[in-house]
Amino acid sequence: MKKFKSKNRYGQIAIMLICLLFLGVSSTLASDFNWRKYEGTTIRGMLGKSAFSAITKKHIKAFEKLTGITVKAEYYPSAPIRRKLVMELGAKNEDLDVFGGLMKTAYQYDKAGWLEPLDKYVNNPELTHPDYDFADFSPRTRPIINGRLIAIGGSGNPQFLTYRKDLFQKYNIKVPTTWSELEAAAKTLKKNLPKGQFAWIARMNKENTAPFGSFLYSNNGSWLDENGKPNFNNRQSVEAMKFYGKMAREYGPPGAANIGWKEVVGAMAQGKAAMTVEISIFATLVWENPKRSKVAGKLGYALTPAGPSGSSKIVLPINVTHVSALSKKKEAAWFLVQYLTMKEQMMDNKLKGAITLRGSNWQDPRWKARDKLPELSKLQTEGMRTGRVGYEIAIARFTEARPILQRVLYTAYEGGDVQKKADDAVRQIEKLIAE
């Protein structure tokens, strides 16, 4: 017994020594990392304006203090930032070092040669802090084009079906898992809802291709084939377009053609629409906030129902931060991107409601204690694991291709010949790619 105890004690001591050694090594590595390597440098960043900009500003101040790097940061909403970026980078401006973006525009920027590949920075221990833990980002959420890491993803926005739980209970409607069930639910709601309330709402204006992605992939459709050739005139994709258009036409509010995300957010928050498929940040920031919404606590969330030819898929738009390939201060710029996407900084965002892309943030006890929407969080975590980051047509001339696709969806909304329009659109996009 004594022998066993002493043996056990030796084992415990050995484990403690190993742990101490490991902690010592890692803290030595951490303390060895020189954040002040680029002290005195001034960098310029153009970042997206969002509900989390105040936190970013706070982090940038802390970054300046830690590194001695001065950051001139500008914040713009998503549409103006794209235009400003194109102007500055198109003019080969070397003065811009860091900028925010979305995965859908990254193909255009990459083709133009504006994006610095970040693999070499992430893998360089002199430039990346040992605690950075890049493996913490789910492989599905890494912004990779042609095998190169072209940015670091900050937050994601998986799309789900959002529905009015109270109305579903009242009219005895089952949560839809297929398109036919979704349509049946819409039919029941349309029959029972008073004037001024609508069973369904979804974007049908210039932004309609974004939520449509959920329907496209949930019916096994696609924009491009494996060789990068447009193929959205295939049966599954056309089926998805027709269904998306029909839902807006028959169960949505009048004048759906001008409905964008703002209208969807407003209609759901005011209780004027009962179902939608949208990015889930709206739920976190608006719909579940009693100060901003009449339906807080009355909403349910589910995967986008599956089409007849496919199964439910999660579409995951992500916000990313790039280092400009034209910058003369790329290392200092990487320091900023790195700092803003470290665990603690991202945790700050997570606690304010951001859907961060680091797996550890979701396991953090601070978040678990604060999570008020566990049903949605479960879906979002699944989105991080299996979501599709590239959900829009992934070509360099995306901005020219999107209006062509929007018109196909509009034809579906009007009940026109979708197949013909899709065939025409495929030809137009083939021409764009060839140019």
Add this chain to the structure above:
Amino acid sequence: MNESSSAQRILDYTDRQIRWLFSLPAIVVMLCLFAYPLFRLIWTSFTNELLSSSSEPVFIGLANYSRLFFEDDHFWQSLWITLYFAFGSTVGQLMLGMGLALFLNRQFKGEATFRMMLMFPIIATPVAMSLVWSMLMNPMMGHLNYYLSWLGLGDALWASDTATVMPSLIMVEVWHWTPMTMLVLLAGLKSLPREPFEAATVDGASRVQVFTLITLPLLQPYIFLLLLLRLVHGLKVFDKIFVISGGGPNRASESLNIMIYDQAFGATNFGYASALGVQLLFVILLISIILFKFRQRKWSY
């Protein structure tokens, strides 16, 4: 004598030519701010400049113009939308402005207050005002449909339908700029001589006859000025369409300016956007020339 006359000649010459020196700053500013951008616009329209391309733009001759005239169906639709908006809104403003000017061209209690209230739309910032209108016209949540229901009228789709988007945009433009046309026409009315009106009254002319045969012809210089200003403004309008309909639905309100913007800042195709810009410039120039010619021939008093 000879020396003094040659000195005088030099002085005279300097005196005559010194005007160029004084005009030089203005000429330089004009060249930098107007001539150079115009030249640059025309030059870019002959290139394939794609801002998001790593390769340098090359001269492609008339390829952009050929695409515009023979391949891009939407160019002609956009041109039609631009003209529809400009002429529709100008006619609306002139008619309403004339009515209001005639109404205010007399003494009544509260006339000054009424006139001041009519000026409010001009003071409003176009973007903020357009935002308010887009909210008012929202078919689902807007107030306009609510007021229509008071009158027992059905719901309208306003800027959310391809059939009604242009009349809705014209309505906002008319609301915004009618006070200005009213102000100019009122100033014109106040400046007209009394004699022709008195003579017409003595001759027993009806109110309609006085208006059509005396007031309108006498107001022609003012009407011409407004026609020119409002048409050119209408052809160039961007803010209202951009904010209220964004050129939609399904490009039904995509004027040339919106198309240029989308091509330049969306598609980053500066070459093609410049070719469109040159066309818009040409349309404005053509309409201005026609108006001037028309005025010279028929409206000289």
